[in-house]
Amino acid sequence: MDVTAFIDRELAVVDYLFSVDKYEEAVPHLQNILQQNPVHPQALFFLALVYYGREQFEETRRLCVDALVNGFDKEGAYGVIAAAYEKEYRYPAAEEAYLQGLQANPNSAVLHADYARLMMVTGFWDKARALLNKAMELEPTNQNVINAMIDFSFAEMDEKKQREAIQSLMENGSDEIKKIVKLSLYHHFKGDYKQAREYAVQAFLMDPANRNLLALVEGCDYALHPLFLPRRLIGKLGGGAVVFLAIFTVLVLLAALNLDVILAIVFYSFVALVLYNWMVAPVLYHLIVRGKDPWTK
Amino acid sequence: MDKIAIFKMMLEKDKENYEAWFLLAEEYRQRDSLADALFAYAKALEKNDPKMREMVIRGLRALTEGGNKQETAEGQADVHGLEPEQAVSLEDITQGSCEDIGAVILPSAEMQLSREDEGLNKDKEESKKAKIRVLEGGKKHNVVSIGDYLPERVTFADVGGLHELKKTIEMKIIKPFQSPGLFSKFQKKSGGGILLYGPPGCGKTFIAQAMAGEVGANFFPVHISEILNPYFGVSEKNLHHIFETARASRPAVLFFDEIDTLGYSRLKSGSDLMRSLVDTLLTEMQSINMNTDKLLVIGATNMPWDVDPALKRPGRFDKMIFVPPPDKEARKRIFQLKLGKRPVAGLVDLEVLAEKTVHYSGADIENIVELAAERVIDSIMETGVERGITMADLLEVIAETKPSTLEWISIVKNYVKYANQSGLYNEVADYIRKYL
Numbered sequence: 001m002d003v004t005a006f007i008d009r010e011l012a013v014v015d016y017l018f019s020v021d022k023y024e025e026a027v028p029h030l031q032n033i034l035q036q037n038p039v040h041p042q043a044l045f046f047l048a049l050v051y052y053g054r055e056q057f058e059e060t061r062r063l064c065v066d067a068l069v070n071g072f073d074k075e076g077a078y079g080v081i082a083a084a085y086e087k088e089y090r091y092p093a094a095e096e097a098y099l100q101g102l103q104a105n106p107n108s109a110v111l112h113a114d115y116a117r118l119m120m121v122t123g124f125w126d127k128a129r130a131l132l133n134k135a136m137e138l139e140p141t142n143q144n145v146i147n148a149m150i151d152f153s154f155a156e157m158d159e160k161k162q163r164e165a166i167q168s169l170m171e172n173g174s175d176e177i178k179k180i181v182k183l184s185l186y187h188h189f190k191g192d193y194k195q196a197r198e199y200a201v202q203a204f205l206m207d208p209a210n211r212n213l214l215a216l217v218e219g220c221d222y223a224l225h226p227l228f229l230p231r232r233l234i235g236k237l238g239g240g241a242v243v244f245l246a247i248f249t250v251l252v253l254l255a256a257l258n259l260d261v262i263l264a265i266v267f268y269s270f271v272a273l274v275l276y277n278w279m280v281a282p283v284l285y286h287l288i289v290r291g292k293d294p295w296t297k
Numbered sequence: 298m299d300k301i302a303i304f305k306m307m308l309e310k311d312k313e314n315y316e317a318w319f320l321l322a323e324e325y326r327q328r329d330s331l332a333d334a335l336f337a338y339a340k341a342l343e344k345n346d347p348k349m350r351e352m353v354i355r356g357l358r359a360l361t362e363g364g365n366k367q368e369t370a371e372g373q374a375d376v377h378g379l380e381p382e383q384a385v386s387l388e389d390i391t392q393g394s395c396e397d398i399g400a401v402i403l404p405s406a407e408m409q410l411s412r413e414d415e416g417l418n419k420d421k422e423e424s425k426k427a428k429i430r431v432l433e434g435g436k437k438h439n440v441v442s443i444g445d446y447l448p449e450r451v452t453f454a455d456v457g458g459l460h461e462l463k464k465t466i467e468m469k470i471i472k473p474f475q476s477p478g479l480f481s482k483f484q485k486k487s488g489g490g491i492l493l494y495g496p497p498g499c500g501k502t503f504i505a506q507a508m509a510g511e512v513g514a515n516f517f518p519v520h521i522s523e524i525l526n527p528y529f530g531v532s533e534k535n536l537h538h539i540f541e542t543a544r545a546s547r548p549a550v551l552f553f554d555e556i557d558t559l560g561y562s563r564l565k566s567g568s569d570l571m572r573s574l575v576d577t578l579l580t581e582m583q584s585i586n587m588n589t590d591k592l593l594v595i596g597a598t599n600m601p602w603d604v605d606p607a608l609k610r611p612g613r614f615d616k617m618i619f620v621p622p623p624d625k626e627a628r629k630r631i632f633q634l635k636l637g638k639r640p641v642a643g644l645v646d647l648e649v650l651a652e653k654t655v656h657y658s659g660a661d662i663e664n665i666v667e668l669a670a671e672r673v674i675d676s677i678m679e680t681g682v683e684r685g686i687t688m689a690d691l692l693e694v695i696a697e698t699k700p701s702t703l704e705w706i707s708i709v710k711n712y713v714k715y716a717n718q719s720g721l722y723n724e725v726a727d728y729i730r731k732y733l
Binding site: 008009010011012013015016017019020021022025029174175176177201204205206207208209214217 | 521522525526527532555557558561562564565566568570571600602603708709711712715716
């Protein structure tokens with residue numbers, strides 16, 4: 001077999017392994033390619049992605065640069081370089097990489113979406129919104145763009161936008177787990193923990209090795225536990241801030257009416273409720289649930 | 298595997314496979330083993346067939362005249378009714394140089410020369426065309442050949458410990474495979490797809506080999522790189538050919554290691570190639586008639602949850618068997634095996650080593666011995682005093698290492714806790730309750 005055919009075959013294997021999330025399994029095949037052609041840009045880029053998965057970001061960037069030098073697509077390489085910087089919280093460097101990527105391809109919806117996410121994380125909401133709008137304009141059905149849109153709507157707590165973005169993901173997304181996770185998060189943010197848990201368990205069933213999904217299920221369990229009933233009620237009433245303001249108003253009224261006994265009862269009840277919700281209940285939960293857990297005995 | 302060994306293996310199964318005798322003779326001739334070649338030609342001549350006689354005569358002529366390989370290839374092409382340039386010599390088949398032709402001729406079992414001697418008299422020209430089954434498409438290196446047949450047969454006697462697992466396999470797979478009559482009487486499938494799952498390094502592959510050895514079947518390990526091809530539709534064809542090859546050599550065990558790669562859940566990936574490969578695999582598995590095909594399909598995976606749910610339904614990999622980390626007896630055996638060929642100093646108590654390595658996989662134990670050996674080599678380099686591996690070396694290494702199976706167990710533990718409504722992982726749950 002000649003070298004080109006060999007490399008093509010190995011690349012097909014690598015491509016397939018990446019499509020089924022088996023990044024480490026692809027490494028020997030990538031090494032085979034690089035043995036034949038040490039500057040194969042696509043192999044270098046794939047290897048960079050493997051290192052990204054291993055959280056070795058310095059090496060990721062080095063390989064991306066090697067891939068770029070050897071003619072790899074700038075959009076992809078700069079996107080990964082930026083993501084690697086982001087993981088290390090080096091936001092200015094990440095922004096620089098996104099800008100370079102966008103300079104090479106100003107019509108990349110994915111880069112716009114990822115850059116928007118960076119702006120969102122760093123608090124530049126207006127810029128994030130503008131970038132996301134641009135990404136939506138370029139490629140409204142792209143899964144990365146839709147995911148960024150969902151994250152943005154969650155951060156903005158805009159339920160209408162959340163619904164729209166999730167609807168779009170359901171229609172255009174191909175990754176079932178991501179769809180289910182977003183549904184779970186949507187219900188979680190709405191305070192519907194039961195539904196959120198159902199979706200989270202469904203997602204976990206498909207990918208039990210994913211620790212984030214486990215955390216999501218456990219988070220739902222935590223929120224659903226009877227010990228946190230008062231907290232859930234507070235949530236239904238509009239959240240801690242609303243309840244605090246309401247109680248404060250009642251206390252002021254009671255003070256104005258000189259109802260000292262009732263004032264004291266309400267005040268101490270409120271303090272007790274706060275202590276219970278944010279101190280006693282979590283400790284009790286830990287003791288009870290961990291104690292009941294058959295695996296941690 | 299050596300071609301002569303392959304033909305011998307074919308002849309062991311069917312002594313009246315005259316084509317195999319002929320091919321064996323040809324091989325002996327090319328290696329200048331004249332006596333053996335003559336014996337094999339004589340055996341081939343026992344088939345009372347004019348075409349075979351003609352082929353043997355050609356071979357014998359080449360033997361006496363020192364005929365070259367090209368001549369033989371031309372001769373075979375003629376006999377097979379092919380043009381010389383279309384002919385695929387045995388050399389091509391076994392050395393994987395059929396790419397240009399894009400065809401692979403399977404040996405003996407697939408090569409069926411016409412037995413209609415009467416036809417020879419009626420139409421001499423027509424009768425010269427021997428029926429030969431050519432599997433189109435794909436390339437030799439993509440197809441698991443008989444050469445992948447394991448030279449050494451492994452059986453359950455070679456698997457230390459794990460008695461419960463062996464008993465389960467014996468009852469669920471081996472006995473039904475060996476005596477399908479009883480099962481067909483009760484309208485029960487005697488074979489099927491088996492999915493072995495468990496932590497990595499615990500011997501799933503070895504157990505699959507042992508299963509093949511127990512049922513006396515050919516063992517065909519399949520790797521994803523043998524299937525995948527950059528050209529559209531070729532990967533699916535390769536997968537089909539692998540099943541065809543295994544059928545041709547039945548009884549056979551087709552073993553897909555890391556089945557979660559080939560049969561990855563379609564819910565989790567949008568790759569078109571992956572989807573069509575899973576579809577092909579489903580079709581192939583569905584089309585196996587377990588009672589008559591004598592073909593067992595075994596998949597092994599560390600991540601059974603990544604396997605497409607459709608593959609775990611009845612008719613496919615419907616038997617899931619948990620391969621746990623080695624038990625005490627197995628661990629003792631592994632230590633014994635791994636230490637066997639290395640210099641050991643003083644008394645090494647295998648019982649203690651096995652007790653101290655609960656949940657360690659076979660690979661972990663191998664690693665312990667490796668590390669202990671490295672330690673001894675370092676000490677010899679430092680002191681200049683030669684010594685063997687001691688119990689203390691091994692215990693020190695054990696104290697410094699942790700079983701690699703714990704991570705897997707922790708994942709399954711959570712899975713069982715939150716998502717085992719179907720009871721798919723009850724075996725693992727039992728194991729965890731019993732040993733953790």
